[in-house]
Every structure is written in structure tokens, then in C-alpha cells.
Amino acid sequence: xxxxxxxxxxxxxxxxxxxxxxxxxxxxxxxxxxxxxxxxxxxxxxxxxxxxxxxxxxxxxxxxxxxxxxxxxxxxxxxxxxxxxxxxxxxxxxxxxxxxxxxxxxxxxxxxxxxxxxxxxxxxxxxxxxxxxxxxxxxxxxxxxxxxxxxxxxxxxxxxxxxxxxxxxxxxxxxxxxxxxxxxxxxxxxxxxxxxxxxxxxxxxxxxxxxxxxxxxxxxxxxxxxxxxxxxxxxxxxxxxxxxxxxxxxxxxxxxxxxxxxxxxxxxxxxxxxxxxxxxxxxxxxxxxxxxxxxxxxxxxxxxxxxxxxxxxxxxxxxxxxxxxxxxxxxxxxxxxxxxxxxxxxxxxxxxxxxxxxxxxxxxxxxxxxxxxxxxxxxxxxxxxxxxxxxxxxxxxxxxxxxxxxxxxxxxxxxxxxxxxxxxxxxxxxxxxxxxxxxxxxxxxxxxxxxxxxxxxxxxxxxxxxxxxxxxxxxxxxxxxxxxxxxxxxxxxxxxxxxxxxxxxxxxxxxxxxxxxxxxxxxxxxxxxxxxxxxxxxxxxxxxxxxxxxxxxxxxxxxxxxxxxxxxxxxxxxxxxxxxxxxxxxxxxxxxx
Numbered sequence: 001x002x003x004x005x006x007x008x009x010x011x012x013x014x015x016x017x018x019x020x021x022x023x024x025x026x027x028x029x030x031x032x033x034x035x036x037x038x039x040x041x042x043x044x045x046x047x048x049x050x051x052x053x054x055x056x057x058x059x060x061x062x063x064x065x066x067x068x069x070x071x072x073x074x075x076x077x078x079x080x081x082x083x084x085x086x087x088x089x090x091x092x093x094x095x096x097x098x099x100x101x102x103x104x105x106x107x108x109x110x111x112x113x114x115x116x117x118x119x120x121x122x123x124x125x126x127x128x129x130x131x132x133x134x135x136x137x138x139x140x141x142x143x144x145x146x147x148x149x150x151x152x153x154x155x156x157x158x159x160x161x162x163x164x165x166x167x168x169x170x171x172x173x174x175x176x177x178x179x180x181x182x183x184x185x186x187x188x189x190x191x192x193x194x195x196x197x198x199x200x201x202x203x204x205x206x207x208x209x210x211x212x213x214x215x216x217x218x219x220x221x222x223x224x225x226x227x228x229x230x231x232x233x234x235x236x237x238x239x240x241x242x243x244x245x246x247x248x249x250x251x252x253x254x255x256x257x258x259x260x261x262x263x264x265x266x267x268x269x270x271x272x273x274x275x276x277x278x279x280x281x282x283x284x285x286x287x288x289x290x291x292x293x294x295x296x297x298x299x300x301x302x303x304x305x306x307x308x309x310x311x312x313x314x315x316x317x318x319x320x321x322x323x324x325x326x327x328x329x330x331x332x333x334x335x336x337x338x339x340x341x342x343x344x345x346x347x348x349x350x351x352x353x354x355x356x357x358x359x360x361x362x363x364x365x366x367x368x369x370x371x372x373x374x375x376x377x378x379x380x381x382x383x384x385x386x387x388x389x390x391x392x393x394x395x396x397x398x399x400x401x402x403x404x405x406x407x408x409x410x411x412x413x414x415x416x417x418x419x420x421x422x423x424x425x426x427x428x429x430x431x432x433x434x435x436x437x438x439x440x441x442x443x444x445x446x447x448x449x450x451x452x453x454x455x456x457x458x459x460x461x462x463x464x465x466x467x468x469x470x471x472x473x474x475x476x477x478x479x480x481x482x483x484x485x486x487x488x489x490x491x492x493x494x495x496x497x498x499x500x501x502x503x504x505x506x507x508x509x510x511x512x513x514x515x516x517x518x519x520x521x522x523x524x525x526x527x528x529x530x531x532x533x534x535x536x537x538x539x540x541x542x543x544x545x546x547x548x549x550x551x552x553x554x555x556x557x558x559x560x561x562x563x564x565x566x567x568x569x570x571x572x573x574x575x576x577x578x579x580x581x582x583x584x585x586x587x588x589x590x591x592x593x
Contacts, residue, residue, distance in 0.1 A: 001020075001022050002022065004022070004024040004072055004104075005022050005023055005024045005072070006021045006022045006023075007021055007022075007023065008023075008043055008044075008045040008046065009023055009025050009041055009042060009043040009045055009046045009047055009048040009091070010043075010045035010046025010047070010048075010090055010091065011045070011046075011091075012048055012077055012091050012094050012096070013090075013091070013093065013094065014079060014093050014094060016077045016094065017077050017078060017079045017094060018076070018077065018078075019076070019077050020074065020075070020076055020099075021074070021075060021076075021077055021096060022072065022073070022074050023041055023043075023048060023050070023072070023073050023075075023096065024043065024070070024071070024072045024073075024104065025041045025042050025043035025048075025070070025071070026041070026042050026043070026068050026069070026070055026071075026114075026134065027039055027040075027041065027042075027065050027066065027067055027068060027069045027070075027071060028040040028041065028042040028047060028067070028114070028115055029067070029115050030065060030066075030067070035053065035054050036051055036052070036053045036054075037051060037052045037053075037059070037062050037063065038050075038051045039051065039052075039062065039065065039098075041071070041073065044139065046089075046090060046091060047089060047091065048091045048094075048095075048096060049086075049089075049091070049095045049096070050073055050075060050095065050096040050097075050098050051095055051096070051097060051098065052097070052098040052101075056097075056098060056099070058098060058099070058100060058101045061101050061103075062098060062101060065103075066106075066107060067107070067110060067113070067114070067115065068107040068110055068114055068131070068134070069103060069105065069106050069107050070103070070104040070105035070106075070107075071101055071102065071103050071104055072101070072102045072104055073096070073098050073100065073101045073102075074098070074099050074100040074101075075096040075097050075098045075099050075100075076096065076097050076099065077094050077095075077096055078094065078095055078096070078097055079093065079094055080092070080093060080094060080095055110131065111124060111127075111128050111131070112124055112125065112128055112131055112132065114131060114134045114135055120132075122555070122563065122564075123563060123569060126555075126561065126562075126563050126568075126569050126570060127569040127570055128570070129559075129560055129570050130570075133559070138556075140549075141545070141549050141551070141556060141557050142557075142559055144264060144545060144548060144549055144557075145541070145545045145557055145559075147264065148260055148264060148541070148544060148545050148548065149216055149235075149541060151259070151260050151263055151264070152216070152237050152256060152260060152539075152541075153216065155255070155256045155259055155260070156214045156237075156239070156256065159212075159252060159256075160212060161212040161213065161214040161239065162210075162212065162213070162214070163213075163214055163215055163216070164205060164210070164213050164215060165215060166195070166198040166201035166202065166205075166215065166217065167195070167201065168194065168195065168218070169182060169192045169193075169194070170192065170193060170194075170195050170200075170201075171192070171193060171519075172191070172192075172193035172519075173193070173196070173199075173200065173519055173520065177196055177221040177222065177223050178221065178222035178223070179193040179194065179196065179220075179221075179222065180193065180194040180220045180221075180222050180232075181193055182194065183585045183587055184585075185584055185585055188585070188586040189586065194220035194233075195219065195220060196219055196220060196221050197217070197219045197236070197238065197538060198215060198217050198219075198238050199456075199458060200458075200520065200522065200523050202215075202238060202239075202240040202536065203240065203458065203495055203497075203523060203534065204522065204523060204526055205240065206240055206241075206242045206495075206531075206532060206534040207497075207526045207527070207529070207530075207531045207532070210242075211241065211242050211243075212239075212240075212241050212242075213238075213239065213240045213241075213536075214237065214238060214239040214240075215237075215238045215239075216235060216236075216237060216238075216541065217235065217236055217237075217238040217538075218233055218234075218235055219233065219234055219235070219236055220232065220233045221233075221234075222566075225562070225564050225565075225566065227552060227553045227554065228487060228543060228546065228553075228554050229554060230542065230554060230555075230558060230561060230562065231562055231564070231565075231566040232562050232566055234540065234541070234542050235540075235541040235542060236538040236539060236540050236541055237256075237538065237539040237541060238536075238538045239252075239253065239536045239537060239538070240534060240535070240536030241534060241535060241536055242532040242533070242534045243532055243533060243534070244494070244533070244534065244535050245494065245535075246437070246478050246480060246494055246535065248535075249480075249492060249494075249535050249536060249537055250278075250435060250480075253482075253490060253492075253537055253539065254273035254276065254433075254482075255273055256539075257273075257433070257482065257484075257489065257490065257539060257544075258270055258271075258272065258273050258433075260544065260548075261431045261547075261548065264548045265431055265548060267429065268429045268430055268431055269427075269429060269430040269431070270430075270431045271430070271431065271432050271433050273433075276433045276434055276435055276482075277295075277434050277435070278434075278435045278437050279293070279434050279435070279436055279437070280436075280437055280438040281436055281437070281438050281439045281440065282438070284434075284436050285405065285409060286301060286302075286303065286328075286405075287300040287301055287302075288300070288301065288413055288416060289301065289409045289410065289411075289412040289413025289414070289415075289416060290409075290410075290413040290486075291436050291439075291481060291483070291488075292436070292481065292483040292486060292487055292488040293413075293434060293436075293483055293486070294417060294420075294426070294432070294483075294485050294486035295432035295433075295434050295483075296420075296426045296427040296428075296430050296432045296485060297416065297417060297420030297421075297425060297426040298420075298425060299330060299331055299332070299333075299416050299419060299420050299425065300331070301328050301329060301330050301331075301412060301416060302328065302329050302331075302389065302390060303326050303327070303328055303329075304327050304328065304329045304386055304389065304390075304400070305320055305325075305326045305327045307327075307378070307382050307385055307386050307389075308320060308327050308378065308382075308402075311377065311378040311379075311382060312377040312378055312379065313357070313374055313377040313378050314377075315357075315402070316357070316400070316402050319402045319403060320402075324404050325402065325403055325404055326402065326403075326405065327400055327401070327402040328400070328401055328402070328405075328408075328412060329386065329389075329390055329398045329399070329400050330356075330398065330399040330400075330401070330412060330415055330416050330419060331390045331391070331392055331396070331398050332344075332396060332397040332398060332399060332419050332423060333392065333396050333423065333425065334395055334396060334423050334424075334425075335360070335396065335397040335419060335422075335423050336360035336361055336362060336394070336395045336396045336397045337360065337397075338360065338371075338372070340397065340422070340423075341358040341360055341372065341397055341399075343422075344356060344358065344399055344415065344418070344419065345358065347415060347418060348401075348411060348415065351411045351414065351415075352411070353401070353408065353411055356399045356400060356401055356415065357372075357373075357374040357399070357400040357401075358372050358374060358397055358398065358399045358400065359371070359372050359374050359375045359383055359386065359387075359397065359398050359400075360372055360396070360397035360398075361387060361392060361393060361394050361395070361396055361397070362394060362395070363394045368387070368393065368394050370383035370384070370387065374400065386398065399415060399419070401415075417486065430485075431484055431485060431547070432484065432485060433482060433483065433484050433489075434482070434483050434484075435480055435481070435482055435483075436480060436481045436482075436483055437479075437480045438462070438476045439454065439455045439476065439477055439479040439480070439481075440454050440455075440473065440475065440476060440477070441453065441454065441455070441459065441461055441472070441475040441476060441477040441479075441505070442454055442472040442473055442475060442508060442509065443473070444473060450510065451472050451473075451508055451509055451510065452509050452510065453509050455477060455479045455493075456477070456479055456491075456493045457505070457506065457509070458493065458495050458496055458502075459477035459478055459479045459493035459494065459495065459496060460477065460478045460493070460494045460495060460496045460497070460501070460535075461475050461476070461477055461478075461496070461501070461505060462475070462476045462477060462478055463475075464498075464501060465500065465501050465504060468501070468504045468505060468508060472508045477493060478493055478494035478535070479491075479492070479493040480492055480493065480537070482537075482539075484547065485547060487543050487546075487547065488540070488543075489539055489540055489543055489544060489547075490537050490538065490539045490540075491537060491538060492535065492536055492537020492538060493535060493536075493537075494533070494534075494535035495533075495534050495535055495536075497527055497531040497532065497533055497534060498527065498531075499524055499527045499528060502516065502524065502527070503516060542554050542557060542558060545557040576589075577589075
């Protein structure tokens with residue numbers, strides 16, 4: 001017999017009755033039933049009930065057991081009485097009578113309990129992550145993550161992609177986030193960087209004549225943490241293809257993503273790739289207040305400025321006299337009660353706005369009547385025109401926000417989500433996807449007016465060199481994101497593979513040719529030698545698994561995540577370097593002011 005186990009804790013069934021077995025695992029729970037000790041023994045695969053009575057020669061040893069001790073038991077499989085069978089457990093028809101036991105690893109008093117659903121502070125869970133990971137839900141999340149990655153790899157290979165690895169130590173490059181820098185011992189005063197993404201390398205792979213590339217790639221960004229983003233590192237499905245247009249990339253990655261959600265999404269409906277809409281960035285901002293809309297919610301915002309120009313509602317009327325302002329409406333089907341309208345108005349105030357105007361429609365003597373302070377100010381003709389535009393009726397409402405879109409768009413988007421959820425309009429059991437396209441290449445700094453890239457700087461501008469001779473803020477790139485249920489899952493672009501267009505694109509963002517050659521010399525030089533048109537994308541592994549696991553926090557699907565302050569409490573990172581290390585690297589740490 002094997003030194004530690006003949007079966008796992010998930011294997012034993014009725015056909016094993018009478019067999020001598022050996023099991024190893026952790027003591028999940030102990031119960032004393034009239035002197036008979038019942039122990040739920042757990043390993044990675046499942047649970048088996050083992051028991052010991054006072055006549056057993058090892059009874060005293062079993063009495064000493066405590067939760068999370070690691071033990072090995074030898075015993076005999078017996079059938080449970082029919083009345084004691086546990087149908088919820090795969091091994092619920094049998095139990096094992098202990099004949100011998102060995103403690104493989106005793107446990108001190110636990111800082112957190114593995115059994116049950118007790119809530120613990122995140123700091124405690126991360127400090128003792130190895131205990132937290134023993135919990136069933138965390139085991140399931142990590143297995144799901146592994147299975148998702150394996151499924152992605154299989155689907156990419158089936159489309160004739162091959163996986164190639166790119167360097168982890170490289171040069172710093174501006175890709176929208178801060179780099180993690182690594183000092184060089186051999187070249188004092190110089191630094192490597194951990195790659196924010198394999199962006200330049202995967203493009204160079206295309207220049208090298210490899211037609212299709214993918215990688216489950218680690219990426220490193222010194223970012224502020226959010227619930228859906230790790231503050232240090234993450235993994236993505238990185239892919240690139242030569243001789244492709246934007247639609248070719250969509251047609252390649254869409255069945256991979258859809259297939260993974262169909263495989264692991266349980267009973268949830270998964271929208272078919274042919275039904276995924278392509279929505280321009282401008283329309284997404286207008287309709288949903290975000291470039292990662294949740295299309296399970298059917299609400300679309302609309303511009304209703306014309307109905308308020310010169311109206312009796314002075315706040316909006318005067319607002320519209322200013323350049324760049326507009327009024328948007330958020331339809332709220334079935335939200336036509338004053339109580340709900342007041343609640344949403346309070347929501348807007350909590351978000352930092354003065355409030356949200358509203359109109360709701362009710363029946364009065366068989367006629368549709370608009371109600372609310374805003375309706376009284378603008379009159380029945382204007383309210384009826386608004387109702388007709390929004391397609392609303394009795395029992396419905398609409399909420400209104402005004403000003404410059406950039407000032408209220410974020411709150412409008414959150415209000416749309418809240419309205420959809422509170423009114424039961426958002427489908428709970430569905431994965432709804434949408435391609436967001438036509439991103440602006442550039443954006444202007446609000447204070448200085450300086451132009452910079454708004455998205456991926458390596459993207460091909462729509463219209464090529466000719467487009468770059470116009471107003472930079474009008475230039476759109478062949479850039480695209482895939483949104484699902486309010487999260488960005490995929491981001492990519494058709495790349496700028498022509499040096500002259502690249503130099504001009506960076507020039508508009510304030511980077512001279514000399515600086516571009518210095519920062520991206522490897523890629524610029526490569527593009528001089530017959531670079532093919534190419535494009536690709538990257539899909540966030542962590543977010544995909546987070547959605548499939550039904551979690552709201554990305555740390556629930558990462559084996560050893562950092563906390564909100566980018567600290568590893570378990571390993572003590574970041575840590576202070578020794579004096580010898582600093583001297584060897586010729587570095588000095590400046591004291592905090």
C-alpha cells in the first residue's frame with residue numbers, strides 16, 4: 001500500500017465496502033456522538049467520514065485531534081445505514097472505521113477557521129492565505145482558474161496558434177501605467193523594467209515572420225488597486241496575428257471567449273459571438289456613460305437638450321446657453337413612483353451632484369399625466385415630447401442630468417446601473433458581450449491643453465498618415481475593447497507598422513523622433529525591414545475567472561494577491577534592502593520627508 005494513501009477522500013463508494021484503505025488529509029470537523037468520534041477527513045478532492053469508538057486501540061489518539069491537523073488513517077470501509085446516508089456527499093454512502101492513525105502535521109490554534117462561512121478581515125485572510133486557500137470556495141476558485149487557462153490554451157492551439165514566451169526583464173516604455181523598475185548591478189545607474197505587457201515583443205514576433213502568437217503572459221504595472229484590478233501583477237491571454245484587419249481579430253478571439261464562458265458559466269446564458277454588437281466609443285459614452293457597458297441592462301440614455309432650451313426650468317435652460325453642455329435622460333421603465341424618484345435623487349447627491357431632475361408618468365382619469373417638479377416647470381407639451389422620444393408610458397419615469405458630459409457621465413452611468421438593478425430590469429443569469437470600437441487616438445489635458453495618447457500608442461490611426469494631418473482630437477484609432485457585464489475583458493488594436501506614420505503619431509503626442517528611437521529603437525528599426533500589417537489583443541485572465549466564479553473582488557481568484565496597499569502580508573513584501581545590496585547596486589534610499 002502507498003505510504004500515505006490508497007485513495008483520495010473523494011473516491012470511496014459502496015463497492016469499496018469491506019476493503020482496507022489508507023487516507024491522508026486534514027481534520028475538517030470532529031463530532032462526539034455518545035462516545036463515538038466522527039471525523040470529517042478532507043483533502044483537495046473531497047471529504048470522507050471516518051470514525052472511532054472507545055474500543056479502538058487508537059481512540060485516545062483520535063481524541064487528541066483538532067481542526068486542521070494533517071493525519072494519515074488506516075481503516076476498513078463500511079456501509080452507512082440507509083437512514084444515515086448523506087446524498088450531498090459523493091462518499092456519503094460509506095464511512096471508514098479507523099484502525100490506525102498517524103499525525104503528519106499538528107496545528108496550532110487557528111487564526112481563521114477553515115470550516116464554515118465565517119467572515120474574516122481581508123488583512124487576516126491574506127496574512128494567512130495558505131489557510132484561507134483551504135476553504136472549499138477558494139479551492140474551487142483556483143481549480144476554475146486552472147481549468148479556464150487550460151481551456152484557453154486548447155482553443156488557441158485549435159486555431160493554429162502557438163505559444164511563445166517573451167522576456168520578463170526588459171526596457172521601460174510608456175503604456176499607460178507606471179513601470180516596476182529593476183536596478184542593474186552590471187550597469188550602475190541604469191534600470192530594467194518589468195513588462196507592463198509583451199506589446200513590443202509580440203509585434204517583433206510578427207516582424208520575425210511568425211504568423212500567429214499567443215501567450216498566457218504575466219504583466220506588471222504599478223497601479224492603484226481596485227476591486228477588479230491587481231495593484232502589481234496580473235495574467236492575460238496575449239495574442240497577435242499578421243495580415244489581419246480588425247474584424248479578423250474579432251472573429252478569432254470571440255469564439256475563444258464565448259467557448260470558455262459556455263464551458264464554465266453553468267446555466268447562465270452566453271450571448272453568441274455573431275450577436276455581439278460593435279458600439280462606437282462615443283455611442284457607448286452617450287448611451288451607457290462608460291466604455292465597458294453592462295448590456296444585461298436594457299436602459300439606453302438619450303440626449304434631450306432640445307426639450308429644455310428656453311423652457312421654464314431655468315437651471316437646464318441657462319446651462320444649455322454654455323458651449324459644450326447637454327441634457328441627458330435616463331429612462332426608468334416601471335420606476336414611476338415619487339418614492340423611487342426621490343431615492344435616485346438622493347443617490348445622485350451621494351455621488352457629489354446637486355441631484356437628478358425627474359419626471360414620472362401616472363394615470364389620471366384615463367389620461368397619461370406627467371408629475372414631479374420638473375414636469376411643472378416645463379409644461380405638458382415638452383413632457384409629452386420627452387415621453388414620446390423615450391418610449392415611456394404610465395408607471396414609468398425618467399431622470400435627467402445636465403452639464404458638460406465629462407462632468408456627469410460617470411454618475412449617469414452608475415445611475416443607469418442602479419436603476420436597472422433596483423427595478424429588476426437587469427438580467428441576472430447572462431453574459432452579455434459588446435465590442436467597443438473607434439476609440440479616439442488622443443486626448444487633451446484639461447488644464448494645459450496638451451495632447452497625449454488616450455489609449456494604446458502603437459495603434460494604427462484610421463485613415464493613416466492623412467488622418468494625422470487633421471485635428472488630433474478627431475483622429476480615431478483601430479483600437480477596440482470587449483466588454484462583458486460591466487467589465488473590460490479584452491483590449492487590442494491593429495498596430496501601426498509604418499515608421500513614418502509612427503513618428504507622426506508620436507509627434508502629435510509630444511514625442512520627437514529622437515525620443516521615439518531611444519524608447520522604441522528595437523521596434524522602429526525592425527519596421528524598416530518589411531514589417532507586415534498585424535494586430536491582436538489581450539484578454540484579462542483574472543477578470544474572466546472573477547466573472548465565472550461570481551466574485552466581486554479579483555483577489556478572490558488570485559492564489560497569492562497583494563492587499564489594497566500593494567503589500568504581501570504573508571511574505572513581507574515590499575521589504576527594505578540590506579546595506580550590502582544597496583552598495584552592490586550603487587543605490588541610496590532617500591529618507592521620507
